[in-house]
Amino acid sequence: MTTAPRNPGPSWGFQFLARADRILPEVIFRPLCALGTAVAVVGMPVQRAHSRAYLRALTGREPTWREVFRHFLAFEEFLVLRLRVANGQPHRGDLAPDASGFHALLASGEPALLGTFHLGHSDLTGFLLGRQEHRRVFMVRQRVGNSHDTEVLGEQFGEWVRFIWVNEASNLLFALKDAVASGGSVALKCDRLEFSAKTAAFEFLGRKRLFPFTIYHLATIFRLPVVLSVGVPAAPGHSTVHSSRLFVPDGGEKAANLARAHAHFQEFLTRIESMLRADPYLWFNFTPLNPPAP
Amino acid sequence: MSDPLKNILKELIVTTLKLEGVSAADLSDDEPLIGSGLNLDSIDALELVVTLEKRFGIKISSSEESRQALASIAHLAEFIRARADPARLPA
Numbered sequence: 113m114t115t116a117p118r119n120p121g122p123s124w125g126f127q128f129l130a131r132a133d134r135i136l137p138e139v140i141f142r143p144l145c146a147l148g149t150a151v152a153v154v155g156m157p158v159q160r161a162h163s164r165a166y167l168r169a170l171t172g173r174e175p176t177w178r179e180v181f182r183h184f185l186a187f188e189e190f191l192v193l194r195l196r197v198a199n200g201q202p203h204r205g206d207l208a209p210d211a212s213g214f215h216a217l218l219a220s221g222e223p224a225l226l227g228t229f230h231l232g233h234s235d236l237t238g239f240l241l242g243r244q245e246h247r248r249v250f251m252v253r254q255r256v257g258n259s260h261d262t263e264v265l266g267e268q269f270g271e272w273v274r275f276i277w278v279n280e281a282s283n284l285l286f287a288l289k290d291a292v293a294s295g296g297s298v299a300l301k302c303d304r305l306e307f308s309a310k311t312a313a314f315e316f317l318g319r320k321r322l323f324p325f326t327i328y329h330l331a332t333i334f335r336l337p338v339v340l341s342v343g344v345p346a347a348p349g350h351s352t353v354h355s356s357r358l359f360v361p362d363g364g365e366k367a368a369n370l371a372r373a374h375a376h377f378q379e380f381l382t383r384i385e386s387m388l389r390a391d392p393y394l395w396f397n398f399t400p401l402n403p404p405a406p
Numbered sequence: 407m408s409d410p411l412k413n414i415l416k417e418l419i420v421t422t423l424k425l426e427g428v429s430a431a432d433l434s435d436d437e438p439l440i441g442s443g444l445n446l447d448s449i450d451a452l453e454l455v456v457t458l459e460k461r462f463g464i465k466i467s468s469s470e471e472s473r474q475a476l477a478s479i480a481h482l483a484e485f486i487r488a489r490a491d492p493a494r495l496p497a
């Protein structure tokens with residue numbers, strides 16, 4: 113029997129947080145969340161080890177317990193935000209001035225492949241793009257052991273957002289094909305290797321590591337542009353969305369397109385690394401760090 | 407006598423997927439296309455499906471259907487003959 117992948121926190125955590133958030137004043141709710149986070153740090157050794165490995169790779173030294181706790185707490189705070197947005201709290205994604213790809217995409221009105229990462233508020237950007245810009249977005253998601261919050265968010269943004277669950281990998285690509293054929297944009301996570309048919313090596317955290325590269329193959333097959341983006345916390349009620357420039361596959365050789373794609377991804381990954389060096393706790397992968405390229 | 411549709415399909419596979427060191431003549435009619443020596447993965451299969459749909463005006467709508475269609479060149483030719491507009495097929 114295999115264990116379903118999961119984010120930090122117990123399977124009942126979302127419902128517990130939702131109820132506590134409804135009935136408790138903030139002054140009690142916040143310390144309770146911090147306490148819950150401390151319990152998670154102690155009680156989830158696997159996720160704790162992955163957090164440590166990531167922080168070690170980023171800083172080049174052994175992380176302290178306090179740093180691991182802050183990493184978990186940052187994720188927990190994001191879960192609370194997701195919960196509140198799912199329950200109708202207003203939240204906006206504001207494009208950063210350097211989000212040239214997103215600006216170009218919105219100006220064109222065309223569908224695209226949206227690559228994003230488990231980083232900061234990125235999980236919300238697809239929802240916000242759908243609702244704010246009235247774009248139909250299909251989100252490719254892995255159903256994890258405690259993904260109930262994602263489903264609630266999906267209900268809140270249901271008019272514009274649909275999920276394609278990747279756990280049934282056999283029909284994933286055909287689901288993507290249908291999504292593209294319907295004229296929607298498709299959002300894929302580009303940091304975890306699960307279910308990624310194509311990978312490539314990129315410089316990240318001090319060495320060449322494997323990342324999913326499927327999005328660019330899909331771009332050449334469907335002749336769709338690619339924009340990579342991440343959302344980071346900004347003022348209360350706001351996230352700032354940073355994006356890559358637009359990658360547009362041309363009619364030339366596939367190999368040439370993929371070479372340009374490689375440079376495009378590396379450029380944005382380098383920006384992500386800079387963001388993480390400024391705020392290490394934004395990396396919300398409590399899974400094995402991307403493996404070194406062979 | 408060789409089947410012109412099978413020859414077209416072999417050529418299409420080699421050119422679409424840019425198979426290195428493989429020519430159309432190297433592909434046998436009965437060799438499995440996926441999971442064989444060609445080393446094609448699911449994205450290659452998708453690319454092939456999209457190309458076949460455009461070329462022959464057919465629709466392959468699930469991975470199960472694509473597995474059946476891409477079982478071999480012979481299966482693929484049979485699949486396309488059963489679904490394509492005859493005007494798009496070689497004489």
